[in-house]
Amino acid sequence: MVRTNAFKSSIISILAFGLTGCSAIFTGLYGIKKTRVLDEKTIARNASQFNIPSSDSYKLDTAYYSFLLSHDRVRFKQQIYNHYQPLQALYFDPSGKLLSFQVNCYAGGFPNLNWDRNGILTTFPPKKQAPIDSLTPLQTQLRFLKPLSQSSAISTEGVDYVVIVYWNRFMGRQSKRLIQFVQENRKLEPGEKVKILYVNNDNLFAAK
Numbered sequence: 757m758v759r760t761n762a763f764k765s766s767i768i769s770i771l772a773f774g775l776t777g778c779s780a781i782f783t784g785l786y787g788i789k790k791t792r793v794l795d796e797k798t799i800a801r802n803a804s805q806f807n808i809p810s811s812d813s814y815k816l817d818t819a820y821y822s823f824l825l826s827h828d829r830v831r832f833k834q835q836i837y838n839h840y841q842p843l844q845a846l847y848f849d850p851s852g853k854l855l856s857f858q859v860n861c862y863a864g865g866f867p868n869l870n871w872d873r874n875g876i877l878t879t880f881p882p883k884k885q886a887p888i889d890s891l892t893p894l895q896t897q898l899r900f901l902k903p904l905s906q907s908s909a910i911s912t913e914g915v916d917y918v919v920i921v922y923w924n925r926f927m928g929r930q931s932k933r934l935i936q937f938v939q940e941n942r943k944l945e946p947g948e949k950v951k952i953l954y955v956n957n958d959n960l961f962a963a964k
Contacts, residue, residue, distance in 0.1 A: 785867045787928035793962040794925060796904050802925045806932045807939070808954045810906040816922070816957040820900040827891065835891040842961060843869070843934050844922040847881040850915060852894035859886040860930070869930050871937040880944040881917065894918055901955055916948040924958040 794802075796815075803813045824836045838859050847856040858876075862885050863869040876883040897920055898910060912918055921938055923931040935954070942950050 786869075786930060787867075788930070789926045789928055791926045791958065791961045794956070794958045798925070799956045799958070800904060800906070803954065803956065806923065806935050808923075808935065810904075811908040812952060812954055813904055814901040814907055814953060814955045815904060816955050816960055817900040817902050818960050821960055823896075823900065824891075832891060834887070835889045838886055838889070839892055842922070842924055842927050842957065843930060844920075845882075845934065845938050846892075846897065846920045848894040848897075848918045848920070850912065850917075854888050854890065854893065855917075856881040856884065857886040857888055858882060858934075860927075860934075862886045868933060871934060877937060877941045878944075880941055880948070882941060894920075901953065910953065912951060914949060915951045917950045919950060919952045921952060921954050922957050923954060924956060924961065926958060926961065 799815055800810065800813070803810065821840070824840055827836060829836065838857070838861075841859045841861060843860040845856075845858040846854060849855055858871060860869055862873075863871050864873050865871075871877060873885070874883070876885050894912070901910065901920075903909075919938060919942070921935060923935060925931070938952065942952065
């Protein structure tokens with residue numbers, strides 16, 4: 757347990773604040789706030805401010821952290837690191853295969869993350885940003901999504917794409933901008949049936 761907690765402390769210190777090239781930056785200029793545990797009311801309030809539909813709003817089960825660490829930490833070091841970032845957008849096809857993966861530490865940009873770096877958002881799904889892997893396929897992701905009181909039951913039947921967006925309060929405007937970019941990008945394919953699931957992960961990063 758001591759080793760696990762130490763690993764968690766070290767990775768949080770570099771991922772939550774390593775937004776440009778995954779290195780240390782001035783967190784205040786990015787609008788990053790202190791992490792804290794959020795109750796459902798607070799999550800719902802922040803979701804509303806970020807234009808997230810209440811029916812598509814969920815929270816991440818904190819057991820997701822243990823799941824990531826259940827993999828070989830040497831062999832899957834980079835994959836674990838990428839999937840344990842605070843801001844992510846994952847695009848899946850109907851079979852559950854990951855097609856496009858957006859992660860904060862690959863975005864670059866200052867004082868705001870540049871989600872459209874190299875024009876990756878000019879197509880839907882977006883062009884490649886972070887490396888694609890098979891560590892967390894769609895059905896695995898869905899296992900760790902916990903509904904809020906107004907969340908709809910998750911169904912992927914008849915859907916062409918499923919997008920999972922990880923967001924949080926402590927990343928402030930960076931979360932809001934990611935959500936805006938995802939929503940605007942989705943408009944590029946109005947004929948496709950796209951299900952976007954917005955998942956708050958504040959409690960995963962909150963201090964124990």
